[in-house]
Amino acid sequence: MSVTAKIAGPRKMHRSRLLERLIDFEIEPGSKFVIELLPSGYSLDEEWYSLPRSAHESENGIVLISVETPPSELQPLMALLPPFPIAIASESNSFDDLRNFTSQPRAIGIILLRLGHWAIGIAEDGELVTTKTGSRYVKGQHRKGGQSSNRFRRGRERWIRELFDRAGEVASSRLGEYPGELDFLSLGGDRVVLGQFLKRVNLPDDLSERVLPNRVAVDQPGRKALDDAVRDAWSFRVFEYE
Numbered sequence: 007m008s009v010t011a012k013i014a015g016p017r018k019m020h021r022s023r024l025l026e027r028l029i030d031f032e033i034e035p036g037s038k039f040v041i042e043l044l045p046s047g048y049s050l051d052e053e054w055y056s057l058p059r060s061a062h063e064s065e066n067g068i069v070l071i072s073v074e075t076p077p078s079e080l081q082p083l084m085a086l087l088p089p090f091p092i093a094i095a096s097e098s099n100s101f102d103d104l105r106n107f108t109s110q111p112r113a114i115g116i117i118l119l120r121l122g123h124w125a126i127g128i129a130e131d132g133e134l135v136t137t138k139t140g141s142r143y144v145k146g147q148h149r150k151g152g153q154s155s156n157r158f159r160r161g162r163e164r165w166i167r168e169l170f171d172r173a174g175e176v177a178s179s180r181l182g183e184y185p186g187e188l189d190f191l192s193l194g195g196d197r198v199v200l201g202q203f204l205k206r207v208n209l210p211d212d213l214s215e216r217v218l219p220n221r222v223a224v225d226q227p228g229r230k231a232l233d234d235a236v237r238d239a240w241s242f243r244v245f246e247y248e
Contacts, residue, residue, distance in 0.1 A: 013056060015245035016087070021108045021132070024086070024242055028101045031071075040080055041104050042070040045092045053082050057245055061085055065219040067092030069104060069242075087243035089220065090190065115181045115213060116235050117173070118194040118227035119203055121166065124173035125227035126180050128188070132240045136184070138176050139228050142169035167206070174207030182210035192239050194222030194231065 019027070031039060045067040050057065054070065061068060069086040090112060096103045116127040128136040142165065181188060191213045193200050200221070204214050222235045 012248045013058075013245050014248055016058075016060070016243040018238070018241040019086075019244045020237060020241045021089075024108055024244075025105065028105060032101060038074040038099060039083070039101070040070075040072045040074065041096075041098055041101055042072075043092050043094070043096045043103055043107060044068050044070065045095055048095075053080065054085065057085055060243075061087060061245060064088075066090060082247045084247070085245045089218070089239055089241060112189045113184070113186055114190045114192050114218070114239060115177075115184075115188045115209075116192045116194070116222075116232060116239070117177055117200075117203075118222065118224050118231050118235060119173060119200055120195045120224065120227060121169065121199060123227040124169070124176075125229070125232050126173070126177045127232040127235070128180065128184055129236045129239065130186075132236060134232060134236055136180055137229060137232055138180055139232075140172060140176065142172060166202075170203050170206045174203065174209075178207065178210055181213060187211075188213060189216070191217045192220075192222060192235060193217055194224040194235050195227065197221060 031037070046065050048068060050062060050068075050070075053072075054061075064087045066088045069088060069092075070082070071084040071086070072080040073083050075081045088107070090110075092107065111131045113128065113130045116125075116129060118125040118127075123139070123141045125137070125139040127134050127138075188211065191209070204217075218239070220238070222231075222238050224231045224235065
């Protein structure tokens with residue numbers, strides 16, 4: 007296949023749909039596939055060069071699916087950016103390794119945060135088991151200058167600290183009380199706000215060191231946003247060759 011082949015994507019594919027797709031591949035008559043699972047730090051062969059930059063630098067690794075075509079050539083078919091890190095590299099004509107990776111039970115903590123609202127959750131194997139949401143009013147930017155502006159800035163900084171402290175208290179409590187081991191932490195919201203939050207709070211079990219690289223987009227943290235975050239956390243980013 008030409009390295010200039012057209013690529014569709016990325017699009018999100020939930021693991022349930024991916025598992026169905028693997029069955030479709032397996033029952034396709036006469037096709038022989040090569041499936042590679044590559045951990046972070048991989049480099050792609052020439053036939054995959056046309057993939058966008060995000061597929062060359064995935065912190066979670068990448069899954070490559072090729073189909074063998076006569077005479078013994080590999081044609082790129084699909085590249086998947088996984089929601090969780092690939093730990094061990096593998097290459098096979100079977101989908102078993104990919105199926106096992108996709109189906110592996112995992113538990114993650116979820117923190118969604120924007121100024122004014124927060125949501126905390128725990129998901130086991132793609133299902134929410136714990137949720138807690140809350141809010142703390144944080145007024146927008148003050149447009150006037152002088153002493154009034156300074157007073158407003160100090161007040162706004164206090165409101166933000168109070169929001170962080172309350173959300174951090176709930177997060178530490180709920181995540182710390184979880185009876186099992188949380189594999190990862192998924193974050194959603196404003197990147198700068200989340201960074202400031204993680205610097206201020208102490209999460210249990212060094213969970214802040216196991217943050218998933220894919221930040222969840224969220225307008226207003228709440229129960230619906232948690233449901234969306236869980237689905238996103240168990241979805242692959244998919245590129246398909248046409």
